[in-house]
Amino acid sequence: MATLTRGERPRFRITLEQRPGRHLLERQPRYAVLVNGAQQGELYYNMRGYQGYLPTVHGSRLDIGERGISAFRREVTLLNREAEQAIERGAADARRIVLTRPTTDGGVVFALSRDALTGTDATHLISRRELIQARRLFGSDDIGSGFFRPLDLDTEPVVLFEPGDEALAAGLPQLRSRIMDPVEAEAHEREIERVIRTADPEVLLVVSRRTRDGADPEPHYVTRWGHETALARFGPDLRLSDLIEVGTRPAIPDPGDRAFLRGQFTWFGTEDEQPWRPDLSLLGSGAPDADLEGPA
Known part of the structure; x- marks a missing residue:
């Protein structure tokens, strides 16, 4: 989404064509x-x-079941009204989000807000999906x-502070929290390229890169199920x-x-690769079926 000028409100309007x-x-x-004119x-x-x-x-999707088109039109009217109200709150609220950190629940984010008028801080646990959507809307x-x-x-969930957040964590004793080690902290900041x-x-x-500078690509072998699940939840904003x-x-x-891969990683070679074979340990004794032999 394009960067908004000062005082400009983002737009979220559903239409049925x-x-x-x-x-x-x-x-x-x-x-x-x-x-906003783009098919979703x-x-x-x-x-x-x-x-x-x-x-x-x-950022969620609403299912109202099998209904007449008039029911969908009424729901669109309600959703557009809710969108206007939520955007107004996000733009006008004096309490601005100044810091976010992950938690042990991948769908929940810790946020620290600061009142622009009084300077007082407050803590929040918010939906990660909503945070992703808000960043898209407000730019x-x-x-x-x-x-x-x-x-x-x-x-x-437990709040996961980054190395260097020790003073911040000590100032929030009411939170269940811990400091991540550097490897864990970077995994939360690596996007999938x-x-x-x-x-x-x-x-x-998968090949990941650091989000802060787009540098340091790294390969990782991961489960297909885990990737599909994360992609369904967070789309392209999933992290390592x-x-x-x-x-x-x-x-x-x-x-x-x-x-x-060899162009990106000069050390990547076939000598490190293992041909796939199915796990036959649960089949007991006897020869495996022909269709379990795996790729040639």
């Missing part, structure tokens, strides 16, 4: 779900009514704490800390991927 059906048997039109989804007729998701200003971290909705947590398939269908190789690293190093089957 009628589109023709894609198939000859479709008797009802489809509706594109647009946010689609509503289609499914036997008893329209079905699809509506985006919210806080910066200068966000009023009123934008964020209160979280209903059964147990408060590239995802590469390996010979093991359950393992991916969201992924589950594995100790195996399956071969890279694509020649283009191998060339890319």
